[in-house]
Structures are given as C-alpha cells and as structure tokens.
Amino acid sequence: MNKSDQDIITEYLSGNEIAFNELIQRYMTSVYTFTYGLTHSVQDAEDITQDTFVKAWKNIKKYDKKYTFKTWVLTIARNTTYDFFRKKKNIPFSAFDNTDGDNVLTAQLADEQPLALEISVLAEDKDILDTAIEQLPPVYKEVISLRYGQDLTFEEMSVVVKRPLNTVKSQVRRGLIALKEVLRAPK
Template structure:
C-alpha cells in the first residue's frame, strides 16, 4: 500500500468520512468491475459494490494495516458476490442483448481502425466468454476473474480469498478447464 493510501485509511479509521469517500473514489470502479464479472448483471454489481463499501465502513477499525487495503476490500467484495450467487439462481437469458449501445462490456477496447466484422466477432466472443464465466461455480469464477480480468498474482488472490496458493492454483486450473468446455459447446 502506498503512503498516501495508508494515510487516507488511517484518517478513515479515525472516523474521517471524507477520507472514506476518497477510498470509495479510489476503489469504486475496481469493485464494480469485479462484481459485474462475478454476477454478470449491472444492477447486482452496483448493489454488491455498495454492500462491500458498507461492510468495509462498518468494519474499518478491524482492518489490519500490515496487509494491503486493496486485498481487504477485494475480499469483502468477492465474499459479497459469492454470497449473492449462493442465495440467488441466475436470472439472465443468454439471448438477452448486452447492456451498452455498442454491445461492449469492458473486456477490451477496440481501435477505430478495425473492420466492422472484427467488432462484431469480438463483441460475440466477449459475450460468449462472459456467459461461460457466469456458468462457473462461484469458487472457480472468483479465481478466474481475479487472475485474468483483475490481473492479480496468485498470492494476492490467495490473500483475498483466504486460501492457500495451492488451492488457488487448483481452482484456476479447474476453472480454465470448465471454461474451455463451455466455450467448445
């Protein structure tokens, strides 16, 4: 954790609401993206992002500054999403259109020089990948998203999920295998 972030966290732990608002500003997009990847629904992603920040705020005094704040807040958000997935069956349709006007969903940014066919194929591939990710069990989904979308190290993922690195590696391998199966079908 960098020095500035550490100071903001310390201020927030002392009850400074402006400092906590700064933390929200720093992490809101990251937590929303994580939640969206986990849940596949923008409304649920917003809800889980808010819930994660509420839980973080309520438990801020329990945060141990020996660990990275990002690890702690990612763990809270991931657990919120996993709890939501356990409580709720999927309520989406694979035939439903994507939410944005251009069909994009933040997996990648396409350059304007690409052909229209390339855009259509890339959009379909992103949609297929998101659909496949949504089919993964929550434990595999979390690891796959944290590794390949959030680009975290195995150790960071292990810290976030409170698992041994070997378990993270196993879940990542099984998650990739399951994705491969879903994508071939």
C-alpha cells in the same frame, strides 16, 4: 502525487471524514467488476458493491495493514456476495466451497499465461468470451475474475477466497482449461 491507501486511511481515522471517498473512487470499479463477474446482474452487483463499501467503512478501524486495501475490500465483497446468494438461495453454497483438495503437484504447474493467451485467440469477441465465462462453475468464475479482472497475485487471491495457495493456482488453471473447452465446443 497520489497518496497511498495507508495514508488515506490514516487521514480518515484522524478525522478527515471525506478521505474515505477517495478509497471508494479507487476501488469501486474493481469491486463492481468482481461482483458483476459472479452475479451477472447490474442491479445485484450495484447493491453488493454498496454493501461492501458500507461494511468497509464500518470496519475500517479493523483493517489489517499486512494486507493491501484492495485485497481486504475484495474479501468483504466476496463474503457479501456469498451472503447475497445464501439469501437468494439460487446458487448452492457448496459450489463456492469446493476446494478441490490440496494437491502438492499443482504447485509445479507451468505458468498459466499461455492458456490465457490461447483463450484470447479462441474467443472471437467480448460477447462470446463473456457467454463462455458465464457457463463456468462459480468457483472458477471467481478465481478467473480475481486473477484477470483484478490483477491479484495468487497470494492475494488465497487471502480473499480463504483457500490454500496451491488450491487457488490449481483452480485458476482448471478454470482456464474449462473455459478453453467451452470455447472449443461446437456451437
């Protein structure tokens, strides 16, 4: 039977040095997928993934049980990616900090699943969808990656990206709309 993340962390903190490796195996693909979605560079995504797990290992004693480990490690991955972009200075930091404001009406947004399905229909293949996503602003790429790449709930996403819940919902919907527009645009 698979151990829970909590059990593995407890085991690691009790002295089992290799227990942490199981967490790496579980979440390496998630972290890599997320960072690749933002950087679109294999080398950069690998470097950031390594840095993320090193930071997670260093700070494992500070891990707060009220969040899932996945949420926590993706938060580290996000912050590490931002630091990486700041050092490279090729993407303005403000692009990630665009909160779009708090809009109470967006709390009433309809389920975004029909939009996601529509996009799957519009995109003829994976490469076309990949190219379209690449054209989105970083803030939309980030939330779409977390929602559909990592299967996070809106609440978990709100924790990772440190933005209000309604803002995150709004950004996912706007991101999907923007993606649909890109796919519909004449080639």
